[in-house]
Amino acid sequence: MTKAHAGGVPANVALLPLAAEDDRTGSGRAHGRARRPFAGYVFALSALVIAVWTVMVGFYAEPDRRVLWVGFNSLVTVTMLLAARLALRRDSRVGLVAAGLAVFMVTDLWFDVATAPSDYLPMAxxxxxxxxxPYAVGCVLFALRVHRRTTGTPLSPSPEGVFK
Incomplete structure (x- = not known):
């Protein structure tokens, strides 16, 4: 079995515990049924919404910006699909993808606002x-949660641990 880092956490550790928060038995079950990875469905639905939006942008965006927005939104869609797949498979690498997705969302909102014509600026x-x-913040919080649950480390390490 490979190790994720020197701390000895297996690389294939599950994304989220299947048990309910109050189930300390480690049985992997909450009231007799496995929990579904809710985040995977959120990422999948988000990818569907952005894909539809990308098609609309392809038809209605200004011609000089069409390729830019369709390309960027396609990249966001693919990233959301990857996050959905990893989350549904309970793969801990979804935290990395969620962190990257947060960066994409902040970049998207920045360019939406910065390139908006004056009549569209309030909507942007x-x-x-x-x-x-809020989606970007949710992705960051989710990534931190995955990190905490897979490594068992606190979200704010001590300065000694950072500079070792």
Whole structure:
């Protein structure tokens, strides 16, 4: 079995424990049934929404920006699909993909706001504040949760642990 790092955590450690939060038996069951990886379905639904949005952008975006937005949104869609697949398979690498997805979402909102014409700027700010930024924050929180659960380390390590 390979090791993920010097701490000795197996590389194939499960993404999220199957047991309920209060189940300390390690049985992997919550009330007799395995928990479903909710995050995987969120990522999959998000990918579907962004894919539909990308098609619409392909038809209605300004011609000089069409390739830019279709290409970037396609990259975001593929990243969301990868996150969905990893989450549904309970693969701990989903945390890395979720962190990257957060960067994509912040980049997307930045360019949405920075390139918005003056008549579209209020809508760009609204979508940035209500959709893209909360999604990015959720991805970061999810990535930190996966990291904590797979390594068993606290979210804020001591300075001594960082500089070893």
């Amino acid at each position: 700010l609204l979508t940035a504040a209500t959709l893209e930024l």
